[in-house]
Amino acid sequence: MRMNNIIARWKSALLCCCALLCMSSGALGVTTAAAKLTVTAYVQGSIGLVFNNNPAVGTNGFCPLTNAGTNDVGLDLGTASYTTGDSVSCVTFFRAVGFYFVTSAFDVVVTKANITSANYQLAASLSAAPPANVFWSINLTPLNTAFTTIQNANNYAAPVTETLGVVVNQNVPQQTLFETINFLATAN
Numbered sequence: 001m002r003m004n005n006i007i008a009r010w011k012s013a014l015l016c017c018c019a020l021l022c023m024s025s026g027a028l029g030v031t032t033a034a035a036k037l038t039v040t041a042y043v044q045g046s047i048g049l050v051f052n053n054n055p056a057v058g059t060n061g062f063c064p065l066t067n068a069g070t071n072d073v074g075l076d077l078g079t080a081s082y083t084t085g086d087s088v089s090c091v092t093f094f095r096a097v098g099f100y101f102v103t104s105a106f107d108v109v110v111t112k113a114n115i116t117s118a119n120y121q122l123a124a125s126l127s128a129a130p131p132a133n134v135f136w137s138i139n140l141t142p143l144n145t146a147f148t149t150i151q152n153a154n155n156y157a158a159p160v161t162e163t164l165g166v167v168v169n170q171n172v173p174q175q176t177l178f179e180t181i182n183f184l185a186t187a188n
Contacts, residue, residue, distance in 0.1 A: 045115035047156075049185045052107040054161055061163075063090035063104040075164065077102050082170040099133075099169045107159035110185045117187035122151035122160070127180035133169035136179055138162055147184055 051073040056062040066074035078088030082100050086093040094101040110120050124138045125147045136143045138150045139162060154160050166177065 043114050045113065045117075045187075047110055047112045047115070047117075047120060047185055047187055049108065049110050049183060052109055052159060054105055054107050054159075056105075058090055060089065061092040061103060061105055063088060063106075065106055073106075075104060075106065077104060077166065080168065082168075098171075099167055101165060101167050103163050103165040105161050105163040108162050108183065109159050110154065110156055112156045112187065115187055117156075119153040119155055119188050121149060121186045121188055122154060122162075123147040123149045123184045123186070125182045125184075127182060130177070130179060131172060131175065133172050134177060135167040136181065137165045137167070138181070140165065143181065147182075153188060 048071070050069055050071050051065055053065050053068045054062045057064050063075060063077065066076070076088070077091055078086045080086040080091075080093065080100060080102050082095060085095070086102055090104065092101075092103045094103075108122065110122070112120075124143055126136055126143050126145050129145060130136060141148060141150050150162070151160060164181065166179075168177070
C-alpha cells in the first residue's frame with residue numbers, strides 16, 4: 001500500500017511538472033506589440049438664443065408666442081385698424097394723427113458654453129423690406145434689412161424683455177403684414 005502511495009505521489013508530481021512545462025513553453029512563444037495613440041480634440045465655444053413668453057403674457061403689451069422656448073417662434077399681433085384699434089387685447093395699441101402703433105413684448109434668453117465672454121450684443125434685422133409707410137422696430141429702434149444693434153452688453157442666461165413694434169400709416173391699403181425678424185447674438 002505504501003508503494004501505491006509513493007507511485008501516486010510521483011504521478012501527481014510528474015503531472016504538475018508537465019503542466020508547468022506546457023505553460024512556460026506557451027509563455028515563451030507569445031509575441032507582443034506596443035503602440036501609442038495621440039488624441040487631439042477642440043472644444044468649441046457656443047452661444048444659444050431662445051424666445052420665451054414674458055411672465056406678464058396675456059396682459060396688455062404681452063402677447064403669447066407660438067413655439068415659445070425655441071429659437072423659431074411666431075407672434076400674432078391681431079387685426080388692426082386706424083379707426084377701431086386692434087382685435088387682440090394683449091397688444092398695446094396707440095393711435096396718433098395719421099398713423100397707429102402696435103406693440104408686444106417677449107423675452108430673449110442667450111446662454112453660453114465653453115467661452116469666457118462676460119456678456120453679449122443683440123442685433124435684429126428684417127428679412128425683407130416692408131411695404132411703404134410700414135415701419136418695424138425693436139425697443140423703438142427702427143429696423144431694416146441690415147442688422148441693427150438693439151442691446152450692447154446683456155448678461156447671459158438672464159431674460160431680456162424686447163418690445164416689437166410696428167407703425168402703420170393710415171393710408172396703407174388693406175393687407176396682411178407678414179415679416180420675419182432675424183436676431184443675432186454676438187459674444188463680447
